[in-house]
Amino acid sequence: MTTLSTHVLDTALGRPASGVSFTLQEGDVLRFEGITNEDGRCPALKDLVLTAGRYRLVFCVAAYFAEQGMVLADPPFLETVPIFFGIGDEGHYHVPLLLSPYGYSTYRGS
Template identity: 50%
Template sequence: MPGRLTTHVLDTAQGRPAAGVTIEVWRCGASAAERVLLATLRTNADGRTDAPLLEGEQLRAGAYELVFLVGAYFATQPVECSDPPFLDRVPVRFAIADADAHYHVPLLVSPWSYTTYRGS
C-alpha cells in the first residue's frame, strides 16, 4: 500500500467524534514563505476525512503542518466557550521521514486543550 497521511478528530468535551472540522494541509519549507497549502478538507460524522489527507505521490519526505479550525467547530456545539475562543486554529507541525509509510495524526480536542500523537 502506498504511503498516506490520515487523521481522526475527537471532541473530548462531548466524548464523540468531531464532525465538520475544517483541516488545512500544508507542506513546509525552510522558511515561512515556502509554506504551500496542499488541501482543505472537512471531517465526516466519524471525525475522519472521507479520503486520506495525502497519499501516494502527493506524500513526500519533509515537513508538514495540519491546521485544525476548532474555534469554528466549537462555536456550533452545545459546549461553553469563550469569546473569542481560547483555541481557534490548532497547528500541528511534523515531519515525514518515510513517504511509503502510513502517518496517522489524530487530534483530541476540547475548547480548552488538545493533544496529538503519531497513531497507527
C-alpha cells in the same frame, strides 16, 4: 509510498468531531483542504501521495465549538490547532487530534 490520515475526537462531548475544517500544508504550499465526516475522519486525505518532508495540519476548532454551542469565551481560547510533523520516506502516518475547548493532544497513531 507515504500516506496520511487523521481522526478528530471531541473529548468534551465524548464523540467524533464532525464538521471540523482543516488544511494540510507542506512549507508554504497548501496540499489539501478538508472537513471531517460524521466519524471525525476525512477519507479523501488518504488519497494524497506524500514525499518525505515537514508538514502542518491546521484545524479550525473555534468554528466547530461555536457550531456545538460551546463558545465559552470571547475570544475563544483555541481558534486553530496547528500540528507540525515530519514524514519519512515510506509508510502510513496517522495524526489524531483529541480536542476540548481548552486543550488538545496528538500523537502518531497507526
